[in-house]
Every structure is written in structure tokens, then in C-alpha cells.
Amino acid sequence: MHFEWTNLVIVIVAFLILYWLLNRYAFGPLFSVMEKRRELIKQQMDEAAQTRNQATQFVEEQKAALQQARKDAQDIIEQARQTSNSQAEQLINQAKEESLRLKNEAARDIETEKNKAVAALRSEIGAVSVQIASKVLQKEVDPKAQEQLVDNYLKDVGIRQ
């Protein structure tokens, strides 16, 4: 076995050259590629996590929207029910009012007709009674004074009635 000091130096020099060459031409690019892949994977994982969060958020939002829609529908139904109730009531009230008005009108009409009839009857009776009286008396009574007389009489009768 020999121990040559030159071997030691040769190996050191060769090793250092090899180290420099590998570092410069092989490992440097390889490390950067590995680093890039690491970053890519990290980025993708981040993205996946983000997407998942977004999805969860969307689902939450959807749920909330659905809840809201359900509530809105309920409200609308409720409102419709209330409106219909109040409308029905209103209609009934209107109908009642209308009928009352019609009734009153009818009563008033009857009254006026009655009054008219009474007035007509009164004048008729006056004239007839004058004619009767004149027929009976065979003489001409002043029709004006006679009418006055009958009128007074009828009024008395009317009050008594």
C-alpha cells in the first residue's frame, strides 16, 4: 500500500472541479425546477383551498337566498290573504252601504210620491167638492172663496189625522 500525496491533491482538485461543474450545469437548474414545482404545487393547493372556501360560501349564500325566498313567499301569501280579506270586507261594506242608500232613496221616493199624490188628491178633492157643492147649492159660489174654505177644512182634518 502506498500513500502518495499527489493522489490526495489530485482527488481534491478533481472533486472541486466536479463540484463546480455539477453545481453550475446540473444541480442549479435541477434545484430551480424542483423549487418551481414546489411553488406550483403550493399555488395549486392554495387555489384548491380557495375554491373550496368559495364553494362553501356559495352554498351558504344559496341557503340564505333560499331561506329569504321562502320567507318572501310566505309574506306574499300572508299579504295576499290580508288584502283579500280586507277587500272582501270592503266589498261587503260597500254593498251594505249601497243597499242602505238604495233603501233610503226608495223611501224618499215613496215619500215624495206620496206627498205629490196627497197634494194632487187635495187639489182634486177641493175642485170636486166645489163642483159638488155648487151642484148641491145650484148656485155659483165664488170658487176661490170656496176653495179656501175647503182647504182650511182639509188642513184641519190633516192635522187631526
Added chain:
Amino acid sequence: MHEAPIVQIAGLKFDLALILTVIVSGIIVFALAKLATRNLSVENPGKLQNFMEWVVEFVQGLISSTMDYKKGAPFLSLGLTLIMFIFVSNMLGLPLVVPFKYTDPAAANFFGLPLTTVLDGLNSGKEYVEVGWWKSPTADAASAMGLALIVFVLVHFLGIVKNPKHYFGHYFKPFFFFFPINLIEQFSKLLTHGMRLFGNIFAGEVLISVLLKMSTLWFGVGAVASVLGLIVWQGFSIFVGTIQAFVFTILAMVYISQSLETDEDH
């Protein structure tokens, strides 16, 4: 054992087999890494890129098991280079042995440079000298120590620059007179770090060459035994080589984490 093909240039001895195999394993590691990172894709990685990323994640696991990963991230490239280079180096010596038999001193040269180990052997009266031109770079004490020395220097540099109070303080803990023991500990760490790797791989290769030599014994019985032994031992050597690459790297990370840790951490 085969001799190493050593030449002398300007008074310095160079082990040609080591130079060859270090360059080869460096080229294999770089080619593998480059091939794996040729068509890099973020979303659709190829098979080789997946494999390379698995290695990176494995080393990241080693680092985060020894220290806070944020602190250890700068040493990811170092850990990767260590584990890949040592693994490939450990495997390199397993598939083939290229022995070369020299009998003539005149032929024992490499492009005109004489192979000193061969000449020494022949001059000392041997009939021939076998030279191994192929081996694991890590099956050499000096080169394994070189790798350990890189980690050692890095660890102490980090300790002094990043964490000087703890670094200088820990030599005198728990008591002042523990200083020599702590000092020895530091150097024993260096020594065991390199020698563990060297020993495991070297022993593996020794046994492989022993098994190969066995093939000529006992008229064919040795050959059968040699093949069976090689099958088992090669498999085990792959396992050992993998484990040693892992152990060397995780120890480097442990030492680095020790140099980075602060007193406040406890």
C-alpha cells in the same frame, strides 16, 4: 496485489491508475447528472430527472436528519457531489480488473515516462511485476483521505467563520484539561472518516483479486469456486460501496452540523 503504475514528473510521483479512474468517475457522474437534467420539466419530468430528484431528496433527507434544513441547505450540492462521486468511484473497481504484466524493464514506461514501481520490483530481483491499471479511486488511502480532508477543512473553516465562540470554546469542554483529548478527537474524526471508506473499498478489491487468483488453482475446482465467490462478493461489494457512500456523506453532514451548532441550541 497489483502494483500501482507510478511515474515521476519533476520529482513528484503520480499514480496513473488513480488519475485515470478519478477522471472516469468524474466524467460518469457529470454525464449522469447532465443527462438527467437535460430536458428539465416542471410538470412532466422524465425518468432520469425523476431519479435525480429522488437522489436530491435523499440527500435533503440526510441533511435535515442531522441539522436544521435551513442551515444545511447550502451543503446540498456538496452532499450530492460527495454521494454520487463516492458511489460511482466505489462501483468503478468492481466490474473489471486490468492487470498488466511487465517482465522487461525497457517496456515499463508510459509515453516515455518510466513506471518506477515496476522498475523497483524488477531491480529487486522479481521475475515480473503486475500492474493494476483499473481500480476504485476510493480504494486508495490518499484519495479517500483527500475527500475526508475536504470535509475536514470545510468543517473547521465553517466553525471558525460562522461560530468562532463555540468553535474555540468546545476544545476546552467539559474541562480545560480535556484540550488534548478534544484535539485528538478532531484528527481521529478526519482519519476515521477517510480510512473507513478506504478500508471498506480496498478490502473489497483485495478479495476480488484474491478470488481471481484462486481461479487457476485445483484444476478447475478453483475456477468454479472463484466464480461463485465472485458472484457473492461482487453483490456484497455493491452493497458495501453503497453503504460507504451513504456513511461518508451523512458523516460529512454530521460534522458540518456540529460546526454550525451554537450553545443556544442546547
